[in-house]
């Protein structure tokens with residue numbers, strides 16, 4: 102496959118911005134591991150961030166972990182700060198693709214997107230913040246299209262497994278898939294698991310600002326998506342799921358919003374039948390359920406007030422039973438953790454009209470992978486970036502602001518993920 106190439110003016114295929122962050126350090130390791138698979142070995146990349154010293158430390162650490170002592174000297178460092186637009190422009194001019202790990206994106210994301218659009222670099226992020234993702238679509242889609250730049254959000258655990266899982270299931274279904282539910286379960290090893298504070302903060306600010314999201318969505322002036330086939334019933338706020346044999350709640354992350362945007366794009370641009378989607382997450386047995394409800398009540402109360410948000414931000418461990426922490430998970434905890442999305446779909450066989458009667462066929466698929474935040478996310482982000490690099494002809498014809506499903510529906514991203522530990526299968 103013909104790769105998008107660098108030039109003397111734009112010397113790096115990939116620039117990891119925010120490489121010194123908790124997630125950024127694992128993206129650095131994933132890039133270092135993955136580019137060594139390139140038979141020609143000439144993928145050029147650099148790390149970027151606001152502190153040269155921290156970036157040097159990250160490279161040193163990655164060199165030790167991966168046993169690649171040359172990493173420190175072979176990988177260039179770019180100093181760039183979100184608060185200094187000239188430094189962002191200089192960074193973006195040097196990159197074919199910026200892998201942006203600087204969050205919360207609601208505070209730091211827009212200047213980076215703007216600099217990428219203005220300076221011709223594609224942009225991948227791992228945001229799980231619908232307000233940020235959708236406001237970038239509203240404000241930069243036309244400009245990005247004019248410049249031929251792809252701005253592709255939510256390319257981490259939020260929301261590649263769900264969004265590409267829906268597309269994979271649709272592609273495997275013999276006929277017209279009209280409705281799909283996913284059930285997420287997460288497992289931890291004997292050492293348990295944590296999520297880093299960066300994601301906790303993104304969630305707090307995002308939930309505090311949900312009312313603005315409704316206003317933002319009105320500005321798109323979208324017509325409702327046509328619902329084809331039997332209407333998918335929404336489950337309750339809490340129910341026992343026979344599918345995953347445990348209690349489940351509606352999934353609170355960005356997946357449903359991202360999938361909906363993808364389905365709208367595919368329906369409007371490719372006349373595809375939109376798939377109705379319901380996303381749920383398992384919470385375990387009764388003991389877990391009581392703990393979770395208690396934590397959720399306190400969280401929902403505190404997140405409404407500025408003093409409450411400050412408390413939540415100061416004491417993540419206390420308010421999340423230790424699930425979110427400023428230290429993040431250890432490597433041992435990450436090794437013991439995994440996720441599974443079980444998809445249950447229904448639709449109509451090729452000889453049946455989806456506008457008539459009840460669905461007459463079902464499908465079940467799985468998307469499984471390693472620890473969500475710092476193993477699966479770097480894999481998904483890096484494979485998304487390599488897909489832009491190696492498969493430009495399979496991307497949407499015009500640049501623009503896209504969801505992963507909209508950007509990658511016609512690429513081999515699912516195959517790439519399968520080869521790197523995020524496995525899609527029909528069961």
Ligand SMILES: NC(=O)c1ccc[n+]([C@@H]2O[C@H](COP(=O)([O-])OP(=O)(O)OC[C@H]3O[C@@H](n4cnc5c(N)ncnc54)[C@H](OP(=O)(O)O)[C@@H]3O)[C@@H](O)[C@H]2O)c1
Pocket residue numbers: 119120121122123124125150151152155181182183184202203204205206209227228229255256257258259260297298299300301303473474475478
């Ligand atoms: N999609 C997913 O599933 C997923 C998974 C993991 C993380 N995430 C998201 O990724 C984001 C980062 O999370 P994290 O836990 O890695 O957070 P983090 O450890 O706090 O990292 C934040 C990064 O942003 C950098 N930064 C902050 N202000 C900056 C500025 N003005 N200019 C340049 N760089 C700046 C920090 O640089 P310094 O090191 O210099 O402070 C650091 O590199 C969050 O939004 C999180 O929600 C998403």
